[in-house]
Amino acid sequence: QSALTQPASVSGSPGQSITISCTGTSSDVGSYNLVSWYQQHPGKAPKLMIYEVTKRPSGVSNRFSGSKSGKTASLTLSGLQAEDEADYYCCSYAGTSAWVFGGGTKLTVL
Amino acid sequence: QVQLVQSGTEVRKPGASVKVSCKASGYSFSSYAIHWIRQAPGQRLEWMGWIDTGNGNTKYSQKFQGRVTITRDTSASTACMELSSLRSEDTAVYYCARDGSRSGYGWFDPWGQGTLVTVSS
Numbered sequence: 001q002s003a004l005t006q007p008a009s010v011s012g013s014p015g016q017s018i019t020i021s022c023t024g025t026s027s028d029v030g031s032y033n034l035v036s037w038y039q040q041h042p043g044k045a046p047k048l049m050i051y052e053v054t055k056r057p058s059g060v061s062n063r064f065s066g067s068k069s070g071k072t073a074s075l076t077l078s079g080l081q082a083e084d085e086a087d088y089y090c091c092s093y094a095g096t097s098a099w100v101f102g103g104g105t106k107l108t109v110l
Numbered sequence: 111q112v113q114l115v116q117s118g119t120e121v122r123k124p125g126a127s128v129k130v131s132c133k134a135s136g137y138s139f140s141s142y143a144i145h146w147i148r149q150a151p152g153q154r155l156e157w158m159g160w161i162d163t164g165n166g167n168t169k170y171s172q173k174f175q176g177r178v179t180i181t182r183d184t185s186a187s188t189a190c191m192e193l194s195s196l197r198s199e200d201t202a203v204y205y206c207a208r209d210g211s212r213s214g215y216g217w218f219d220p221w222g223q224g225t226l227v228t229v230s231s
Binding site for chain 2: 003032036038045046051052057063076089091093095096097098099100101102103104
């Protein structure tokens with residue numbers, strides 16, 4: 001499976017909102033509501049932020065939200081804070097018991 | 111709390127094999143699948159494969175098929191990932207992660223702390 005497509009970088013000022021897109025194919029994002037998003041700070045393990053496209057684990061801020069339309073999933077962060085600066089990865093189930101990640105997006109809080 | 115603790119840093123020569131372990135605690139080990147994911151320096155996350163800890167069934171990414179073997183020891187609540195025929199491009203941090211869904215077709219939560227494997231002559 002080819003990697004899902006994410007923008008290499010996005011940026012925003014504190015308090016603003018940003019959206020990170022994740023584009024796949026009809027074999028992964030377009031076929032399953034099994035898209036998840038992960039936040040990774042430098043030198044740390046990834047942390048689950050969104051699962052099953054729109055669901056937020058307990059303990060994750062409601063400033064994080066997810067959506068999907070066709071073959072593109074999106075992660076939206078509202079009210080940007082300095083601690084949101086990190087790399088973000090999307091992931092989708094791709095059928096036949098396999099998963100595929102996106103290339104990652106570096107979020108810079110200006 | 112649910113926790114995955116991985117074995118420590120490894121250094122191998124090209125052509126060798128490495129085995130990384132992942133010990134689970136805080137939940138019923140056989141009820142949730144375990145995935146293995148790696149990240150080369152400065153690169154993206156890459157899914158390698160998974161194991162159904164209940165019956166031992168495995169599935170591997172086509173990229174690693176033939177070189178990777180994932181096993182589990184239910185008595186020790188531990189999953190292991192062995193990668194053979196190592197080359198320099200296999201230098202990466204290797205993570206285990208629990209599938210968040212009892213079905214085994216879900217998401218990755220939580221993650222282990224990661225194990226750095228360095229392949230160098």
